[in-house]
Amino acid sequence: MSTLDLFHSAAPGEPERIGPCAFVLHGYALSQEQALLSAIAGIEDRAPFRRMVTPGGLTMSAALTNCGALGWTTDRRGYLYTAADPDSGRPWPDMPQAFAMLARTAAAAAGFRDFEPDACLMNRYASGARMSLHQDKNERDFGAPIVSVSLGMSATFLFGGLARSDRVMKLLLHHGDVVVWGGEDRLRYHGVLAPEGATHPLLGDCRINLTFRKAG
Ligand code: MD3
Ligand code: FE
Numbered sequence: 001m002s003t004l005d006l007f008h009s010a011a012p013g014e015p016e017r018i019g020p021c022a023f024v025l026h027g028y029a030l031s032q033e034q035a036l037l038s039a040i041a042g043i044e045d046r047a048p049f050r051r052m053v054t055p056g057g058l059t060m061s062a063a064l065t066n067c068g069a070l071g072w073t074t075d076r077r078g079y080l081y082t083a084a085d086p087d088s089g090r091p092w093p094d095m096p097q098a099f100a101m102l103a104r105t106a107a108a109a110a111g112f113r114d115f116e117p118d119a120c121l122m123n124r125y126a127s128g129a130r131m132s133l134h135q136d137k138n139e140r141d142f143g144a145p146i147v148s149v150s151l152g153m154s155a156t157f158l159f160g161g162l163a164r165s166d167r168v169m170k171l172l173l174h175h176g177d178v179v180v181w182g183g184e185d186r187l188r189y190h191g192v193l194a195p196e197g198a199t200h201p202l203l204g205d206c207r208i209n210l211t212f213r214k215a216g
Contacts, residue, residue: 021183023110030176039096061129068095070119070215081215103147103212110180112145117212125207133191144214145182152203153195160189
């Protein structure tokens, strides 16, 4: 079977398997788009999107913010989760009910029961912004899955293997798609190319991605 066949093997509405423990739920968040967008607006008010500087001194092209008990940030020591927003000194905004519910039901639909995320990292990609290949390793427990929700413009997601040099597969993610990664796929290298295609009627010329994690 070719790589492309793998991406079209699911029946409509079925989770599409893209790895041993990784699934795409096409359009899973669509029915929640209004609730999600108004929740994002509320979070942005309290904790604006900002572009982080990596420990190596490079400014990331995507802008980020967080909600939930813990938020992912950078400082001179490296990457870390903190309870407070370093820009304001205040706790990160609470995780909205609509976020927590979506993450939990999507995880369950992909076979991961009782997912209780304590962190939601929100990435905003303006045109040209991207995220290069990396692993997500700052969470305490790799046993919990990661749930990702794509909103706005489409973008090509890259997923590789457990070594940076492993072959990378590509998957175009659209507004409303949800991806769930767990088990042996949890530590795969991954990245995302700049937003592509038409601007989005609700979000304009950007893509927003929510990633739910159990970080603490
Ligand atoms: C696969 N974000 O924030 S989400 C990140 O589209 C990040 O904003 C990308 O990578 C984005 O760290 C990709 C999908 C995703 C998130 C975490 C993963 C895929 C993953 C962890 C392991 C394997
Ligand atoms: Fe990541």
